[in-house]
Amino acid sequence: MRGWVTAWRARLPNAIGTPDGVCRPVLPAWPFLVIATFALAASLVVFPPAGPRSWLAALLAVGICLPALLAQRLPLAAGLAAGVLNLVMAFVLVAALPREVVSPPWFLNAAPPQLAAAYTIGFALPVRAVVVALAGVVASGVVFVLAVGRVPLPAELWTWAALLVVAALLGIRQKERHARALRWIADGAQRRVQDERDRIARELHDVVAHHMSVIAVRAVSASRRIPDVSDAAAREFADLGTGAREALGELRQLLGVLRDDTGPELEPQPGLGDLSRLAERTRGAGSSVALSVAEPSGVPAAAAVSAYRIVQEALSNVSRHATGARVHVRVGPDEGGTQLVVEVVNDPPPGPSAPGVSGGHGLDGMRERARLLGGACVAGPTPSGGFRVRAELPLRMLS
Structure with a gap:
């Protein structure tokens, strides 16, 4: 039932995007306006309103144009208007007007709007x-013929029905061409994205990977090049x-993902079990880290990786902007067991921190990771002067 409701509400696409950025209409409005104008003029010329019910004949001429006016935007409504018009002419107008004023659906003034409706029906539905x-x-046309007493059914009726079928088939063919054009555009966009990813991968490999290798x-x-190096140093x-x-290994893994996001991963992704090593590394940079991890059973891999990356970025921000500050990291499920809560809170730094270079992309990256999983991430200063990052990643939806 829902599919039929969708069909009743069907509308044609307004435009098609092209690689040059220009949107061109799929079916422009002017052909339908020309058909409607022609049908109205032909109805008024061939069957001029006359007699005491001339207003009814004029209303009929306007109704004949209605399928063409609806066809571009509401194709199924245009077909419904054509069928209703045939029935109205069969049961109402034939009794109220002279038969020579009522035009059959295959006449030159009535057929073009109904053919336009059949074309757009084939295109859109x-x-x-x-x-x-x-x-x-077609059934409404048969009813019209029977109502006016034309038995057996005339050949013009079947010719009109065949033309409706041909118009619908042309619409279906145009729909297939339109779908191919959309696929071509989508493939071109995907190729451009992959080219950009390859360019970024090359730049990361040539610049960042080189410097990381040197470091x-x-x-x-x-310790071997510099004399008298202490054991601590x-x-x-x-x-x-x-x-x-x-870091160099993770960078190479990232380069592989950038170059081909469909290939298999060469190395396992980090998870919640790797947070202790991450915390130990931050302690080595001078910050005190209190880590609390309560890993629920069946944590999806995507949630575990995102939780690790969010903690990693938050601790990296602490090392850059709040060196020496105490950090509290808590990872675990919420009370309902539906969310994996990741919270990183640092106290104010004990002294002024060295100025760090930050492009502001770290927080955006954390929010984006949470959003892609259907969760949320908020970050901001605490009343005591520290900073807090809290992310909630859904568990049940991903598991």
Whole structure:
């Protein structure tokens, strides 16, 4: 039943987008206006209103134009108007007007608007709806012929019905061409997106990956290149080298995703079990991290990865903007067990932090990750002067 309601409300697409950014109409309005004008003029010339009921004949001439006026926007309504018009002429106007004033549906003044309606019905509606709509219009024509007493059915009736079918088939063919054009546009947009992803991947590989490799090599070899390095400094350099290599590995994984988002992942994605190592790394940067993780059973992989990335970005912001501040990280389900709550709250820094470079994309990235999963992420300062990030990621919907 819902499908039929959709068909009754069917409207034609207004325009089609092209790669040059110009929108061109699928079916412009002027042909339908020309058909309606022609039908009105032909009705008034061939069957001029005369006699005491001339107003009724004039109203009939206007009604003949109605299918053409509705066809562009409401094709099924245009077909309904054509069928109703035939029935009205059969049962009302034949009794009220002279028969020579009432035009059959296949006459030159009445046929073009109904052919326009059949064309747009074929273009806009499913095939089953097209068959039912055309059957209704043809049935109304048969009723008209029987009402005026023309038995057997004239050949003009079947010619008119055949023309309606041809018009609908032309509409179906145009619909298929329109669908191919839309697919071509979508494929072109996808190709342009992939080209841009490849360009970004090349730039990341040529610039960022190179610098990260240099950092990793220099950090690992620092204890051997620099004389009299203390054990604490050597461990610090080793941790820096380890972090640089891990970042380089994640960057290479990201490059693979950018180049081909359909290929298999070469490395497992991080999850909630990796948060302890992330917290330990932040402690090494000078901040005190209190970590509390209550992992519910059956956490979807997408939620686990997003939770890890949100905590990672929040701790990175603490290291950049609130060095030395105490951080409280809590990850676990809410009271109803339907949301995975990720909360990172840091106290005010003990002293002025070194100025960091930030493009403001980290918070946007966290919000986008939560939004893609159907959740939400809010971030803002606390009354005590710290900062708070809280994300809620749905569990049941994703599991």
